[in-house]
Amino acid sequence: TTPVPWWKDAVVYQIYPRSFQDSNGDGVGDLRGITARLDYLARLGVDIVWISPIFASPNDDNGYDISDYRAIMPEFGNMDDFDELVREARSRGLKIMLDLVVNHTSDEHPWFVESRSGRNSPKRDWYVWRAPQGGNPPNRWQSYFSGSVWELDEPSGEYYLHLFSRKQPDLNWENPLVRREVYDMMRFWLDKGISGWRMDTINMLSKPQNFPEGHPLPGTDLTDGQPHFLNGPRIHEFLQEMHREVLSHYDVVTVGETPGVTPAEGALYSGEDRNELNMVFHFEHVFIGDDRGERGKWSNEAWTLPELKRIISRWQTELHGRGWNSLYWDNHDQPRAVSRFGHDREFRVESAKMLCTVLLFMQGTPYIYQGQELGMTNVSFQSLDHYRDIETINASRVLRDEHGWDDERILAAVWARGRDNARTPMQWDDSAHAGFTTGTPWIGVNPNFPDINAQEAETDPASVWHHYRETIALRKSLTVVRDGTFTLLDENHSSVFAYVRDDGSTRLLVAGNFSDQPVHYAISDEFIGGAVLSNNYPALDSTRDLQLQPYQAVVLKAR
Numbered sequence: 001t002t003p004v005p006w007w008k009d010a011v012v013y014q015i016y017p018r019s020f021q022d023s024n025g026d027g028v029g030d031l032r033g034i035t036a037r038l039d040y041l042a043r044l045g046v047d048i049v050w051i052s053p054i055f056a057s058p059n060d061d062n063g064y065d066i067s068d069y070r071a072i073m074p075e076f077g078n079m080d081d082f083d084e085l086v087r088e089a090r091s092r093g094l095k096i097m098l099d100l101v102v103n104h105t106s107d108e109h110p111w112f113v114e115s116r117s118g119r120n121s122p123k124r125d126w127y128v129w130r131a132p133q134g135g136n137p138p139n140r141w142q143s144y145f146s147g148s149v150w151e152l153d154e155p156s157g158e159y160y161l162h163l164f165s166r167k168q169p170d171l172n173w174e175n176p177l178v179r180r181e182v183y184d185m186m187r188f189w190l191d192k193g194i195s196g197w198r199m200d201t202i203n204m205l206s207k208p209q210n211f212p213e214g215h216p217l218p219g220t221d222l223t224d225g226q227p228h229f230l231n232g233p234r235i236h237e238f239l240q241e242m243h244r245e246v247l248s249h250y251d252v253v254t255v256g257e258t259p260g261v262t263p264a265e266g267a268l269y270s271g272e273d274r275n276e277l278n279m280v281f282h283f284e285h286v287f288i289g290d291d292r293g294e295r296g297k298w299s300n301e302a303w304t305l306p307e308l309k310r311i312i313s314r315w316q317t318e319l320h321g322r323g324w325n326s327l328y329w330d331n332h333d334q335p336r337a338v339s340r341f342g343h344d345r346e347f348r349v350e351s352a353k354m355l356c357t358v359l360l361f362m363q364g365t366p367y368i369y370q371g372q373e374l375g376m377t378n379v380s381f382q383s384l385d386h387y388r389d390i391e392t393i394n395a396s397r398v399l400r401d402e403h404g405w406d407d408e409r410i411l412a413a414v415w416a417r418g419r420d421n422a423r424t425p426m427q428w429d430d431s432a433h434a435g436f437t438t439g440t441p442w443i444g445v446n447p448n449f450p451d452i453n454a455q456e457a458e459t460d461p462a463s464v465w466h467h468y469r470e471t472i473a474l475r476k477s478l479t480v481v482r483d484g485t486f487t488l489l490d491e492n493h494s495s496v497f498a499y500v501r502d503d504g505s506t507r508l509l510v511a512g513n514f515s516d517q518p519v520h521y522a523i524s525d526e527f528i529g530g531a532v533l534s535n536n537y538p539a540l541d542s543t544r545d546l547q548l549q550p551y552q553a554v555v556l557k558a559r
């Protein structure tokens, strides 16, 4: 049999560099700040550090709008700082994964400046330009950041495409010169010693060239009917070319960010014999219920545990042996899972640990987002002026001006689902600004930092942090977690998420109580009296059916 690739045993930690650690007092996180915190990551036991974009950018979308793919963003430092980060990471056994954002660039990238200079510009065809249709944009597609995806360039009278902000023009992947330049850039960073690429919106690269009607529902990865720019006609051709030209020549792990994929499509992107990517992020669990909302995620429709379990179980079973899952609750685009799926008041610690257990014993590569290991929570800034995220700023204006929402209703939606929930500074200790900066932070620090911070967490053996450290180590010691099958139990149980992992010699029962009430949960005889491998409460009587306390999560090994 072929050897197991190293990334199937790995755990990834995601850093949002702007909010991780500031080292020079300008209130913005930077590369030297990350280097200063590598020992902390090594103690946690993670293997790969995914750093959100660090390249030159005007920061319209905090680095997801790149103006020079081969330069470090000045606020983050310089190339020497990057080279030192790679060296220091390697000396601790940590691998670096960078963020590949090539569906679009910044409108300040020289390529776009040249492309926009005139219809006959040699770079015109590096982006997507279309003539008006009867004085209107070419179609009704809506941007993820509100408004049309088409921006009129007055001098040339043509529109350019931007699925995201108008400062993020889409590259034209139909143009082989664009693809070749992207592949060269990927090699440049791989040759500098990185070991992974997270690929931003990678299933949006191929658009049907007739740009048919149909558009995403803002804030979700769902579209009205045909998802036209998601999983487009040439997407697998492009990714197989990228694999042939670049990825197959390096020992590199890849994860595609693919809104709007089903498990079947996930297998097409991540199947080993597909020669495309190693795994993808889907969004069906984090956008649960949003297709029922008039305003996408801002409607914040209720979710049920049975629905969440069905989504997660489908991905586990349909990719088993056909592809590979990423496992995540949190990232820089989502509210904090302990607030959305856990209970961030009296059961914050228990529910954060429960979410850890339920996630890390599934099959796939786990991604832990900065602060998730501390049980960091959502934030409720008291005014929209305190928010920085372009998605929130644009959506607030549309909700107010086009849908008549008042500030109170808008704030409630932003508190629940805004991306800045995940972008408040990492909470290191109880000193000013949580130890994130000695200056004025670019965004407010969550006021609960005196109680929730890394220094406190590492000294408290009962902290969320130690539960993550122990669970990471435990999952690595059990090959059944990497290789075993996944079987969901009691799909319709309204408060317990329970599943069995089985590799033919070891069987594990994982059970998490997603409620603030004690629950009696019947288990099969094979687990009665089985070893308790993990428990987020001090005790468990496993000699009988389980009495799960609020947000209790346990792992039992069959006798």
Ligand code: TEU
Pocket: 061, 064, 065, 101, 144, 164, 200, 201, 219, 220, 221, 257, 259, 297, 332, 333, 391
């Ligand atoms: O996100 C892609 C994406 O689908 C986002 O629209 C996200 O799902 C949505 O904002 C949640 O409401 C990637 C990056 O992760 C995100 O930070 C960038 O803003 C976006 O692409 C554009 O590069």
Ligand code: CA
Pocket: 022, 023, 024, 025, 026, 027, 028, 029, 030, 075
């Ligand atoms: Ca700084």
